[in-house]
Amino acid sequence: MAARQAVEATWHRAAPAPVVLVSGPEAVLASRAVERIVAAMRKRGEIEITRLDAAGYSRGQLQAATSPSLFAEPGLVIVEAVEAMSDDFLQDSLAYVAGPDPECVVVLLHGGGVRGKKLLDTLRKGNAPEYTCPAIKKDADLVDFAAGEFERAGRPTGARAVRALVDAIGSDVAEIAAACAQLISDVSGPIDEQVVARYYGTRVNATGFAVADAAIAGKGGEAIALVRHALSTGTDPVPLVAALASKLRTLIKVGAARGRRLDPTKDLGIQPWQVDRARRELQRWDAESLALAVQAVAQADAEIKGASRAPGFALERAVRTVASLASGR
Known part of the structure; x- marks a missing residue:
């Protein structure tokens, strides 16, 4: 051995x-x-x-x-x-x-x-x-792979840009590699979140997390505009509501960790950049508003998956509710 x-x-x-x-x-x-x-x-x-x-x-x-x-x-x-x-x-x-x-x-x-x-x-x-050459399936491994592609090319890229790229492309390693190569070849300056959005911003995952980010930040108008654009281009509403639910779960986990004296990264497996962002976003939220947001998203999820004949309307209503809770209205 x-x-x-x-x-x-x-x-x-x-x-x-x-x-x-x-x-x-x-x-x-x-x-x-x-x-x-x-x-x-x-x-x-x-x-x-x-x-x-x-x-x-x-x-x-x-x-x-x-x-x-x-x-x-x-x-x-x-x-x-x-x-x-x-x-x-x-x-x-x-x-x-x-x-x-x-x-x-x-x-x-x-x-x-x-x-x-x-x-x-x-x-x-x-x-x-x-x-x-082990299989790359876990989200963290996909992010590490993408970061490594930039580093080996001598183009180290910020964690948020790498995260945005993986969100945009999905879990296909070959597609992630191709996207990294394209950005390295085409972009002469820093590769940041804006650059990634410009190249891959219309992809489903990127749109989903953009919707979630806007809603969580209380930017209702921006979030609804993103939703309508996504739906008009044929995007399934399921991954959009899933991204919103994922964002809320992260906020809840980070908020709960603080009260229980847990390390969100070591104990809950949340990436450090996600923890930092969640802590900033939690300034807009409390336990009651988070609970109401979760209820709204859960209702939309059920309606989108068959309980309603108007899934687009259900998604918009959930996004409006989350954004209004974040803005205190």
Whole structure:
């Protein structure tokens, strides 16, 4: 076990070696690991890249791809779908890793599962470097991924802008990566919340949280305008009311934590920037007004999901109620 820990690292540390294992289900991270290896090899000069599909592999392909006589430059062989490998690939790869060509780099991409366990065990016992690509599903992990994209590009971005981007794009890692790349490429100055809104402000999640922010701040006119624009462009009212409910839950949790001497970040898992914002927003709210707001949103949620024939009206009424409670009217 100690030997494996010594050679296993996350994808962003990927580097060339005679045999490299890139493991885990997150395809975007796996492709980034390969990109790092390619970039490191190209710093040394020209390389020749060969791609193999382990699932449709035929006997002898690996040997042919790694044969020194085929390369005028150092060779890189990228083997995809190792988790679905054919029996021929298993036999050939086991033979190859027993004595790999030191002048060639072979990268094995394994997306998870038990197929090929014998090969994986052999690589790990032999201390082949392994770079992991765990699934990115949790909200906090998505935010960390986006922040990392900006940092690695030398464009560190504020927490609120990163949060706004993830809210706008959703949980698709590939789309988040593409959005980060677009902002890095297109925006020459600071990447802030306004920039994110300009590029992605019409997306459902961004609109939902914009509605919630305006309503919680008592800006009824702005919140209603956002709601009407969203509905007129075909946005489902469900995520809009869900964003409002989520915002109220955060306020309640942060407010309750203060009375119970809890740390909202450590004890409740709320991001520090959310805590800071909630504390500022709570200056407009007390326990009674929050309770009334929750009741209004719960009623709208029920009506939107079938209890009413006018879901848009139900949403507007809830937004007006929340905004009026925040403004003290």
